[in-house]
Amino acid sequence: MTQINSKIPEGPVAEKWSNYKAHQRLVNPKNKLKLDVIVVGTGLAGASAAASLAEMGFNVLNFCIQDSPRRAHSIAAQGGINAAKNYQNDGDSVYRLFYDTVKGGDYRAREANVYRLAEVSNSIIDQCVAQGVPFAREYGGTLANRSFGGAQVSRTFYAKGQTGQQLLLGAYSALSCQVNAGKVKLYTRYEMLDVVIIDGRARGIIAKNLVTGKLERFSANAVVIATGGYGNTYFLSTNAMGCNVSAAMSCYRKGAYFANPCYVQIHPTCIPVHGDKQSKLTLMSESLRNDGRIWVPKKLEDAKALQAGTKQGYEIPEEDRDYYLERRYPAFGNLVPRDVASRAAKERCDKGFGVNNTGLAVFLDFSESIQRLGIDVIRQRYGNLFDMYEEITDVNPGEKRITRDGVDYYNPMMIFPAIHYTMGGIWVDYELQTSIPGLFAIGECNFSDHGANRLGASALMQGLADGYFVLPYTIQNYLADQAIWPRISTDAPEFAEVEKATEERIQKLMNIKGKRSVDSIHKELGHICWEYIGMGRTKEGLEKGIKLIDELRKEFDTNLFIPGERDGLNIELDKAIHLDDFITMGKLIAYDALSREESCGGHFREEHQTEEGEAKRDDKNFFYVGCWKYQGNDNVAPTLIKEPLEYEAIKVQTRNYKN
Amino acid sequence: MWLCNSSIGRKVVMSVTGLALVLFLTFHACMNVVALFSAEAYNQICELLGSNWYALAATAGLGALVVIHILYAFILTIQNRNARGSNRYDKTDKPEKVEWASQNMLALGVIIVLGLALHLFNFWYNMMFAEIVGASNPIGPTEGFEWIKETFANPVFVVLYVIWLCALWFHLTHGIWSGMQTLGWSGHIWFNRWKCISQIWATIVVAMFLIVALAFALCPDCLGGADGKVVPFEMAM
Amino acid sequence: MAEKVLKQFTVKYWKQNGPKDTNAHFEEKVMKDIPGDTSFLEMLDILNEQLIEEGKEPFVFDHDCREGICGMCSLYINGTPHGKTERGATTCQLYMRKFNEGDVITIEPWRSAGFPVIKDCMVDRTAFDKIIQAGGYTTVRTGAPQDANAILIPKADADEAMDCASCIGCGACVAACKNGSAMLFVSSKVSQLALLPQGRVEAARRAKAMVAKMDELGFGNCTNTRACEAVCPKCETIANIARLNREFIKAKLAD
Structure with missing residues (x-):
């Protein structure tokens, strides 16, 4: 059986990163000028890596599918970014951030990676402030913090409800600076379709110019993919419409392991689905849970009335409300981690307590905090979110409706869980290198830091940690001996071969000439995945899901219709390529979920729960990273390789947010 | 030179020349008002601003300001039309915030230039120019009061002057605050102040011109006082 | 709340193939039974779905995050960029409840020399x-800065x-x-x-x-x-x- 080498450095966990940096190989300044690096993606991870590598002297080729690097979906992150600065003097430390992240990830993350993440978190804040990121500040001029789910300290830095935007614009500005310096060559509206392997090493990519439709070849000494997660497999998610898994899938098909695909995060505070024409789900920042209280009615008849539309949320008096998170988890209350909050909402709705016409929604109520702090304070904190909610639903959560027994009742928001983030991804070692030498994966697209569940405000931290402070070091360990080789020409036969295969794949899709649009098939895939591979999974359900996906694959292969021409800009063709990969991805999620006979974090197997309905982990049998190896064909089941987890610094225990 | 080859530089030229012209207009309006009270005083001013070297120099400067302002207006407009591209929107819905004057400064400017040409023909040609070339008219070149009377006796001129002054009002209400904005002296607070100042200033200046024109058109004989006697116009008020 | 449904309205959208297309023109499509909670872009998704069913190429426009932050969407709707709303909103945050029965909705690309058209309403920014x-x-170089609270x-x-x-x-x-x-x-x-x-x-x-x-x-x-x-x-x-x-x-x- 293949052995996995995660290349974790020696020494105690707190010293591993320092040890690594002290002993790794570096590239001398002159040789850096001879080395090219391809970075695919311009989100937090991609842009920060491209900028940092270019600053060091490497020649960077940076690709994105949008019209500008600034559009990457990192921009939509609202809440904030964690760092162990302890500016609030509430007992935070690198160790505590590390501990919270590992615990939040339900003890399925790689310890050494997480410690490094916590260690570099402080530098990220320093870096961003130097770039002119306008973080929120106190009157005294120091940086402000807020608290976030899964932590008992305030360590989240934020810029209004647009933290992701500001951090991305910071990275984008650093990138722009390097483009101006001529060190980064930017390719916008380009999509990577395959990776080129020469002598077992990643040596370049084939990318489609989305405007002309032509395939183009790019060679480099290393390829870094930073292409985000696979949440759009579910069709409806909080991801942007363009988010896709095609780049990651092409690496997977070339032999890179795909790790833990079943760990999919369902975000508890999204605006509920309203109809079958819906194209995406909108997230309301988790920070709302700081001051909002989540509830459903205590009485089933109230829930029925709400579902029928004969009663409104504000009409239900305080004593008839079930603040189920506060009831079940007194210590963390409304601030339990996302997976716990999402499952609790599903549990209530499954029992019939859902509060909208579909029965798939719970309330998030600000009445109490508005009364305590005043509407001005609440609007200052969440004004833009309130506006956004009203824009979408026509209901203003800041509007007082009635006063009963001295208590003011405001319009509650309706929320429901939705696919948001994928903890799984391309397997990488400690150096963020995939199982293909020379191919690196950073940001959401890799699997390493969040285990089975990601805490709020950690995604931005990880993306920037990878891009600014980790990859630029570790990639040198690989590149150190590469400068002696001459630049690889894109005329090499390997390039021609991959380009030909890619063209054939496109022709195959164009030639199906069936009846169904890409979106109609994608919606169906989404339904299957949400139903059988979603929040509550069972063996039967997963098996059925795999069967249904197989049938859908046939439908796709025989009945797809792509209008327009192969050449030129063809949005339907591009979507079809994405969907081709989503179908394979959906099945991969199901395989992993089926093999993982336990519940942990974002993966919940209904067979494995405690009597109270909490996730039941099985550390004896499943304390490993599940790595999936492609077997040469999308229709052949991949094989599982296990990377055992070793914890030195943290004692593995049952996650407890109750007391 | 940044005043020619940068967009902000070109706008600075527009705003400096424009604001200088506003100051000139203000002075001119104040001067005109004198005519309501004393013909003698007014004619003295006319004499003072006759063909003396300093008046000529100032006139040349003024002419330069006007020419630069107009020249740049056309350059900016041509550049802006090119920047707009060759395709036009099929449908446009002007936001309420956007004032009519701000989008029609060139058209207003053209009306003002035409009015100016008429004005120069009516007055400058007969006064300063006549003095320079020594032309002989029934009314002397420094008898400004008489020239006003003569001009506004013609109702066609009165109507044209009123149109001209209206265009000037619109041009100034946008021009003054816009000039300050371009020079960078504006912001969340000063923007509203300048808007207010523009309205008031433009209204006062144009009103002064308008009162003189209308007064001479309606009641030319009761103006200008006579030999230091009480001014009938004041009595009327 | 009784939800508003638009029974019928017309979408008039711009078709253009590349920046130099001399045959650029408007096309029209009648839309029926669109719920008011549908976002503007979802309405266009439905329109495209219908065009594809008819075997035609879809109407091309830029869009991505659909929550008003990425800045990708760029439609000039009824004479206003992003359509008319009471407070600032992007095209993707515009909802069909803002429109009326029988409306003709004109959709054009950003028209400016600085932004040449790539296709239909997709422009190059x-x-x-x-x-x-x-x-x-x-x-500023990565890794060099001082503590974030130093200034x-x-x-x-x-x-x-x-x-x-x-x-x-x-x-x-x-x-x-x-x-x-x-x-x-x-x-x-x-x-x-x-x-x-x-x-x-x-x-x-x-x-x-x-x-x-x-x-x-x-x-x-x-x-x-x-x-x-x-x-x-x-x-x-x-x-x-x-x-x-x-x-x-x-x-x-x-x-």
Whole structure:
């Protein structure tokens, strides 16, 4: 059986990163000028890596599918970014951030990676402030913090409800600076379709110019993919419409392991689905849970009335409300981690307590905090979110409706869980290198830091940690001996071969000439995945899901219709390529979920729960990273390789947010 | 030179020349008002601003300001039309915030230039120019009061002057605050102040011109006082 | 709440194949039974689904995050960039409940020399990237900075910088401007960095470089019509433009 080498450095966990940096190989300044690096993606991870590598002297080729690097979906992150600065003097430390992240990830993350993440978190804040990121500040001029789910300290830095935007614009500005310096060559509206392997090493990519439709070849000494997660497999998610898994899938098909695909995060505070024409789900920042209280009615008849539309949320008096998170988890209350909050909402709705016409929604109520702090304070904190909610639903959560027994009742928001983030991804070692030498994966697209569940405000931290402070070091360990080789020409036969295969794949899709649009098939895939591979999974359900996906694959292969021409800009063709990969991805999620006979974090197997309905982990049998190896064909089941987890610094225990 | 080859530089030229012209207009309006009270005083001013070297120099400067302002207006407009591209929107819905004057400064400017040409023909040609070339008219070149009377006796001129002054009002209400904005002296607070100042200033200046024109058109004989006697116009008020 | 459903309305949308297409024209489609909770882009998804069913090519437009932050969506709807809403919103945040029975909804691309059309209503906005590349940053290397709290910044300045930094680079300001001017976009970035001590260091250089690039790329001269701030989905104001003017003039006078 293949052995996995995660290349974790020696020494105690707190010293591993320092040890690594002290002993790794570096590239001398002159040789850096001879080395090219391809970075695919311009989100937090991609842009920060491209900028940092270019600053060091490497020649960077940076690709994105949008019209500008600034559009990457990192921009939509609202809440904030964690760092162990302890500016609030509430007992935070690198160790505590590390501990919270590992615990939040339900003890399925790689310890050494997480410690490094916590260690570099402080530098990220320093870096961003130097770039002119306008973080929120106190009157005294120091940086402000807020608290976030899964932590008992305030360590989240934020810029209004647009933290992701500001951090991305910071990275984008650093990138722009390097483009101006001529060190980064930017390719916008380009999509990577395959990776080129020469002598077992990643040596370049084939990318489609989305405007002309032509395939183009790019060679480099290393390829870094930073292409985000696979949440759009579910069709409806909080991801942007363009988010896709095609780049990651092409690496997977070339032999890179795909790790833990079943760990999919369902975000508890999204605006509920309203109809079958819906194209995406909108997230309301988790920070709302700081001051909002989540509830459903205590009485089933109230829930029925709400579902029928004969009663409104504000009409239900305080004593008839079930603040189920506060009831079940007194210590963390409304601030339990996302997976716990999402499952609790599903549990209530499954029992019939859902509060909208579909029965798939719970309330998030600000009445109490508005009364305590005043509407001005609440609007200052969440004004833009309130506006956004009203824009979408026509209901203003800041509007007082009635006063009963001295208590003011405001319009509650309706929320429901939705696919948001994928903890799984391309397997990488400690150096963020995939199982293909020379191919690196950073940001959401890799699997390493969040285990089975990601805490709020950690995604931005990880993306920037990878891009600014980790990859630029570790990639040198690989590149150190590469400068002696001459630049690889894109005329090499390997390039021609991959380009030909890619063209054939496109022709195959164009030639199906069936009846169904890409979106109609994608919606169906989404339904299957949400139903059988979603929040509550069972063996039967997963098996059925795999069967249904197989049938859908046939439908796709025989009945797809792509209008327009192969050449030129063809949005339907591009979507079809994405969907081709989503179908394979959906099945991969199901395989992993089926093999993982336990519940942990974002993966919940209904067979494995405690009597109270909490996730039941099985550390004896499943304390490993599940790595999936492609077997040469999308229709052949991949094989599982296990990377055992070793914890030195943290004692593995049952996650407890109750007391 | 940044005043020619940068967009902000070109706008600075527009705003400096424009604001200088506003100051000139203000002075001119104040001067005109004198005519309501004393013909003698007014004619003295006319004499003072006759063909003396300093008046000529100032006139040349003024002419330069006007020419630069107009020249740049056309350059900016041509550049802006090119920047707009060759395709036009099929449908446009002007936001309420956007004032009519701000989008029609060139058209207003053209009306003002035409009015100016008429004005120069009516007055400058007969006064300063006549003095320079020594032309002989029934009314002397420094008898400004008489020239006003003569001009506004013609109702066609009165109507044209009123149109001209209206265009000037619109041009100034946008021009003054816009000039300050371009020079960078504006912001969340000063923007509203300048808007207010523009309205008031433009209204006062144009009103002064308008009162003189209308007064001479309606009641030319009761103006200008006579030999230091009480001014009938004041009595009327 | 009885949900509003639009029984019938007409969408008139722009078809254009490349920047030099001489045959660019409007096409029309009648839409039926669209719920008011449908977003504008979802309505266009439905339209495209119908076109594909008819075997036709879909109507092409840019869109991505669909929550009003990425700045990708860029439709000129009924004479206003992003369509008319009470407060700032992008195309993707426009809902069909804002429209009426029997409306004819005209959809056009951003029309400006700075933004050539790629296809239909998808335009090329790389000019904005080039302007940022000219100087829209602080020149700081990864890993070098001091502690984030070492320089104190008054809350008011940080808040104002944040407002300026909210610009999403969608280009609505250029689309609305009769002069095709990019001043609101440029000034928002210049303002953000000019307000912060970290950005002050190269404020003069930045203002000059960004304005020079903007001019080079053929954007027009600002004539303070305020059309830009009226349509900005992030409510950027011309106070930013005044600040840019100030920074630029100061920089030039100091040369």
